[in-house]
Amino acid sequence: MKVLVGQGSCGIATGAKKTANEFEQQIRALGLKNVTVDKTGCVGLCFLEPIVDVYNDAGLLEARYVKIQPSKVSDIVNKHLIGGEPVRDFTISEEDQGFIQKQEKIVLRNCGLINPEHIEEYIAVGGYEATRKVLTSMSQDEVIEQIKESGLRGRGGAGFPTWFKWNAAKQNEADIKYMVCNADEGDPGAFMDRSVLEGDPHAVIEGMIIGGFAIGAAEGIIYVRAEYPLAIARLEIAMAQAREKNFLGTNIMGTGFHFDIRIKAGAGAFVCGEETALIASLEGERGMPRLKPPFPAQKGFWQKPTNINNVETFANVPFIITNGGAAFAAFGTEKSKGTKVFALAGKIKKGGLVEVPMGLPLKEVIFGIGGGIKNDKAFKAVQMGGPSGGCIPAALIDTPVDYENITKTGAIVGSGGMIVMDETTCMVDMARYFLDFTRKESCGKCNYCRIGTKRMLEILERITRGEGKDGDIELLEELAEKVKDGSMCGLGQTAPNPVLTTIRYFRNEYEDHIYRKKCTAHSCTALLTFTITNACIGCTLCAKKCPVAAISGKIKEKHVIDQEKCIKCGKCEEVCKFNAILRD
């Protein structure tokens, strides 16, 4: 039997390592000879971590245990591993199974099934067959043709056709070309690439080998965020194993094709997601974008033709080659083919990683798979595309998730972050949050981006502090257009999107802040008032805990908050055991 403990970053954060250690110790102590403990990547059910799968000797899943803390291990060991009877109290519920069953997995096909640190397991599920097929029986043009037929578009955010980029890089003659994988997943609230790299690094490596062959490159570089140490470690292991098996290196599989990959750890700059900035960073410079053309396919890394694709794009490639472009194109809509991985997070019941066919309505993703809103609050909006995207309101929940339809709403599909917001999320504050991010991350090259985002942020900060003035909304809109037009790269061109979409769909919230000095989500501290209701029994706890002594009242009598003194810290609300503090 095999005990498989999910150990992606999320799993480890919830204690999966301790759980795995506990299994190992108990199995060793009991001298169980026929049981092995192994690890795997993220299966996407982040809300149920740590997850433990038990497989029998025939390789069939006997039970999927969820939320397994070390204290539950002995029951599983005694009743299941020894007794042969799965512990039904700990297994995944029927309802939660639906989270997986409603998905369509291409990119995540191996995540949570194989041990990413053992190349044999990847090979056992058909790994490196696509590489063999390409190197032994296909021409460069045939590979590109398959990608074209698949309709694969860049998964990093822009949605540019992959075959077109490959073709351009192929057609530019040069002695050296480079194949670069952009793993600088910078959008806050997105973790698709991390999970793929941690759970199935070989799929990305294989995609790069195939892409390298197609454009005629012998060198690949993976540019990974330094914040993803586990992804880097697993990639290093995977690359070393691939070299050993001669899937990387010189004369791969005896075909005369040479290709190797190295890792470059990024140093933390959101703008490096932009191609030309990423290239500058690879060259050891400040990651500042430059004008295009020349495009990277013409003059990229060290002035040589360079092709850059995102992690998820590469992970799709082996599937396309093995099954044919048409099999991939069978999923999705007319213009958006295949599947897309989304990182579902925020105020959602079942947060995690989901892969769905393009064109599925948002409602299906959020309510069908994600189970709806945490604590059954009202759904307000979903943010897609991170700092470059926008907030899609509840009224548009039937929008199909594909490049065209999402763009129409003012947001973008982006790299796949999907942050769900409920009635307690203030939309003005969300706009402020993203502007704060882009303002910090602006490289400073273009005036409109550098100064414009700062001015916009100042206005938004004023509004959330309750100091908004008549004309602020119009000023924001005007600045937003100027920043879009006056910026050279995608960062500045899209930075105003969160502001524009929130004004478009939630203008009333801006007006409430500015004219009524109210935050209807009860989130902007400066606009709150705390009062004590009749539920107060006079326990005096709030009066004791108030840091500015703003609460007075006799014991066993209703207390009162002095609004002049109150600093709106919310301490009274936090400590009150009788729900007697009203936040308005």
Add this chain to the structure above:
Amino acid sequence: MTCKSGNGDCGCNGADFIELAPVLEKYAKTPGSLITILQKTQDIYGYLSMDAINFISENTGIKPAKIYGVATFYTQFRLKPIGKNLIMLCKGTACHVNGANMIEEAVSEELSIKDGETTEDGLFTLNNVACLGCCSLAPVMMVKNAEGDETFGNLTKESVKEALREIKRKEGAVK
């Protein structure tokens, strides 16, 4: 390996960066390696001192101004030493929506430091980071120290304080 000038003429005060020798040997002559060199330097010393920047300049031929420019462009690099435990507090979107500001307040209450500051006893440094990528466990923080890194998820004001106290207790036991 000491500084080539040996007498501090280059501005490095003749400091001995012996641990950097293998790094520079491997990367000094490879174009485009500046970020890698700075990352390795920070791994060894915990931060980039002006002496270290001058020393790297002397050995690579890259001007100190340019090295400083690169070091200040990327958020990963620090020009000041940090405490034994680096708290990386996630301020990603999911964490923001789930109350990361409250967690930051709790850390500040417990340790009396703000973003970018180090406690007086040198035990903790607080750094807000853009996103740790554990969004479904929001709010999240990662604590890095000599033993590795540990991620704490689904934080509340209480649980974050408790986690920090636990580290304090451990540190106390080691002393």
